[in-house]
Amino acid sequence: MKFILIALLSSLLFPLSTLAHGPTPQKAKESIVINASVEAVWNAVKQFDAIANWHPDVKASAGDGKHESGGIRTITLQNNGQLIEELDYYNDQDHEYNYRLKTENVKAFPTSSYSISLQVKAGDDAGHSEVLLKSRFYRGDTGNSPPENLNDEAAVAAMNQFFKNGLAGLKQKLEN
Template identity: 40%
Template sequence: MNTRRKLAATLLALLALAPLAALAHGPTRQKVTESVTIDAPPAAVWARIKNFDSLKDWHPAIAESPASQGNAVGSVRSLKLKGGGELTETIERYDDAGMKYSYRAKDGGALPVTNYTSTISVTAGEGADAGKTVVEWRGAFYRGHPGNEPPPELNDDAAVAAITGVYQSGLANLKKLAEQK
């Protein structure tokens, strides 16, 4: 009987602490995926975006995007934004034949995110989109503030909105540029 009481007391203590453990877990990884269908051949679209230093040529918010080693893994891209602010990104994977590359942003900088990784890829459209190109830009990240009560400008919603805005504006401009005759 004494063992049952001890077990019951232990279970009650654990149940009482469970809500505290849920509050202490911190931020969760957020993800954003955006895509656009472009009326142009995949090779032509890839040619516009394949160079790690070409972001300035197609993203409307980027003033400069030099890369230290071109498309080589480990190359560092230093982004200067037209509205002010900077970001530093490092290429982690590059697949010219597969028309995609992945990169990681250094924490800090102009975006309200941390531990940000991203992949941009170009594929041929299928079905009704045959002859067209689909560009997908996806990223995963944590909000800019690691604590349990982040300020509004560094919370999950702000992080998702910022990355969504970056992707949507970039892809819309890429579509406009690639479809110009």
């Protein structure tokens, strides 16, 4: 009898647990081929705190000058919102670094957290490079019913546009 009662209660409560869910991680990935050597492209992007020199969505950037795990930069976007980011990994030899959002600011950018990887590698043709940006992130509102401006779709659209604009800006800077 005790077993039947436990089984009955479990079957009644199980469906309720499926209604409670949080956000799922989202991903973005963009790349571009640039008519410039790996060294030329890497020289343009390797200064973690100088993203404003090539990314059109970034009005200003400043940092502590560290190009190693723990390095910090503050970027000011065109909407005047600021994001503070921290380097997790930096490898000059492999032309790659990874960083993450250190301080959330959903008014500036509709994500509550993100990690981004930037890598420069040789392209298929001599004298060409491929730049790859990848990210894993969560929407700005991690509740079960986020508003439209902070939901998964808004976060994915913002991250993809940020990547596309940045890569196009880098290409324009290096090829013109």
